[in-house]
Amino acid sequence: MVIEAKKHTNKGKVADYIPALKEANPSVLALSIFDGAEFCFTAGDSQELFTLQSISKVLALALAIIDCGEDEVFSKVGMEPTGDPFNSISRLETQVPNKPLNPMINAGALVVSYLIKGDSPEHKLERLLELIRKMTGNDTISYNKEVASSEYLSADLNRALAYFLKQHHIIEGEIEDLLQYYTKQCAIELTCHDLAKIGFVIANEGKGFDRNEIIIPVKVARLVKTFMVTCGMYNASGEFAIKVGIPAKSGVSGGILGAVPNRLGIGIYGPSLDEKGNSVAGMKLLELLSDSFELSIF
Numbered sequence: 181m182v183i184e185a186k187k188h189t190n191k192g193k194v195a196d197y198i199p200a201l202k203e204a205n206p207s208v209l210a211l212s213i214f215d216g217a218e219f220c221f222t223a224g225d226s227q228e229l230f231t232l233q234s235i236s237k238v239l240a241l242a243l244a245i246i247d248c249g250e251d252e253v254f255s256k257v258g259m260e261p262t263g264d265p266f267n268s269i270s271r272l273e274t275q276v277p278n279k280p281l282n283p284m285i286n287a288g289a290l291v292v293s294y295l296i297k298g299d300s301p302e303h304k305l306e307r308l309l310e311l312i313r314k315m316t317g318n319d320t321i322s323y324n325k326e327v328a329s330s331e332y333l334s335a336d337l338n339r340a341l342a343y344f345l346k347q348h349h350i351i352e353g354e355i356e357d358l359l360q361y362y363t364k365q366c367a368i369e370l371t372c373h374d375l376a377k378i379g380f381v382i383a384n385e386g387k388g389f390d391r392n393e394i395i396i397p398v399k400v401a402r403l404v405k406t407f408m409v410t411c412g413m414y415n416a417s418g419e420f421a422i423k424v425g426i427p428a429k430s431g432v433s434g435g436i437l438g439a440v441p442n443r444l445g446i447g448i449y450g451p452s453l454d455e456k457g458n459s460v461a462g463m464k465l466l467e468l469l470s471d472s473f474e475l476s477i478f
């Protein structure tokens with residue numbers, strides 16, 4: 181299956197709007213599947229490290245809800261999918277109230293990042309890393325400084341979104357601090373093996389593979405899984421739900437996080453992207469896996 185899906189890597193191209201992401205090798209494809217046993221099934225270039233990018237939005241949302249509660253989070257960000265690209269600014273102006281439509285687009289993710297508790301960008305990041313290290317059982321996970329600084333220096337669209345949100349009193353405080361945190365959150369670096377473990381916790385209602393340990397509350401796990409279905413693949417989420425039917429979240433690094441409820445966590449890395457910013461080979465691979473093992477939740 182990985183070999184079959186790998187043929188699709190030449191149908192896309194690596195993200196280049198964050199300069200450091202241009203370095204990625206477009207022909208890479210890696211897969212990990214974790215079913216809660218001690219071992220992970222892996223195939224392809226599974227040792228490759230990559231950054232979470234938008235996949236971090238799922239984890240940041242979980243932490244913000246744990247920190248502030250659902251009511252506060254959803255008073256500032258909506259729950260509806262958009263048909264717009266992930267970095268679109270247009271709806272912020274036309275939508276009343278001006279809160280972003282959902283936490284999986286950049287505007288919404290900036291609000292979520294603002295809500296995470298912490299005295300400084302570093303403190304917020306450390307708290308998110310702590311959650312991710314717990315979910316993966318990997319204490320070495322950190323962020324890629326080069327990718328973070330490359331994004332920070334070229335983040336003018338996100339900067340514009342954040343200033344708009346501040347002007348409309350959805351967020352407060354120092355925007356550069358928020359961008360420092362957000363770009364580091366997006367630059368958290370791991371392998372598809374780690375990603376599969378994260379997927380497993382979300383699939384397993386917030387519990388780790390030691391079934392007694394609650395890593396995130398069940399309600400939060402269900403909520404983020406639902407956002408993964410409705411908004412996880414940006415403005416390709418509808419077609420992806422029909423063709424694949426697995427709660428998933430992609431990032432412009434080429435990563436895809438999958439969570440098959442009560443069954444599996446899936447981690448994929450394939451940096452060659454389609455025009456919407458999703459890994460072309462990664463989506464093909466998920467489609468093949470879903471068909472072969474009947475993984476669709478629908």
Ligand code: GLN
Pocket residue numbers: 232233234235266267286331338366430431432433457
């Ligand atoms: N860090 C990226 C950004 O904010 C994440 C976007 C993505 O993965 N789609 O533009």
